[in-house]
Amino acid sequence: MPDADDGFGELWDAHYDDVLSYAARRVDHETARDVAAETFLIAWRRRNDLPADRPFPWLLNVARNVLANEARGHRRRGLLWGRLRDDRDRHAPVADVATGLVESGRIGAALRRLSARDREALQLVGWEELDPKDAAIVAGCSVKTFSVRLHRARRRLAAVLAELDAEGHRPPITSLQGSRQS
The missing domain is CATH 1.10.10.10 (Winged helix-like DNA-binding domain superfamily/Winged helix DNA-binding domain)
Known part of the structure; x- marks a missing residue:
């Protein structure tokens, strides 16, 4: 009987901590956990696109894009709150x-x-x-x-x-x- 997850569990075990660390060096830990989870969700959805020989760089590319989306969302929320509170200096990310x-x-x-x-x-x-x-x-x-x-x-x-x-x-x-x- 073939593996039900097509080896995705092995991919998770091999690279989740590294993807989380990659994100944690760029954003706060809670956001990093969300980025890592989103990265693997995208990987699951696009598992047919995963390169079998080098999945880690592919995962980091996905994580980089998720981080970019998070940064855009953060900026938009910051601008919105800035308009609502007339406080434009409130958009610095947590390090x-x-x-x-x-x-x-x-x-x-x-x-x-x-x-x-x-x-x-x-x-x-x-x-x-x-x-x-x-x-x-x-x-x-x-x-x-x-x-x-x-x-x-x-x-x-x-x-x-x-x-x-x-x-x-x-x-x-x-x-x-x-x-x-x-």
Whole structure:
């Protein structure tokens, strides 16, 4: 008798935690859980489209799109509440602990000065530890295009870091003690 879920349980077991981590580095934990669940719902619906040899980058591409939809919805809700309360400064997303720690340092300061595309290329390789082929799938482009983006993003990051050093930017050292979630 064939497997009733067509191996989807194995896909879930192999990649759910990684998809959740990917989302949690970009949004708060509760939203990340929703993003991961939505990602696997889409994967279930489109399981015939899943590449058998490399499902993880495909899943991250779906998660990236779900995050983009979430961000658009968040912005729309923020604008709506801003109009209702005449408070336009209320649309900043809640950051997770890892993002808070990274953004408090020199690298975080440099990343904030880069474009979203540059940040995404660097994060896919640095945080998600994807090779250029898998990262290109997530980014929705060819491997050559992604490699060029990554090269340029690294050059821009180096330039921004040099600027920060020239400005004398020295962020305070943050203790990891007490900043972990339980």
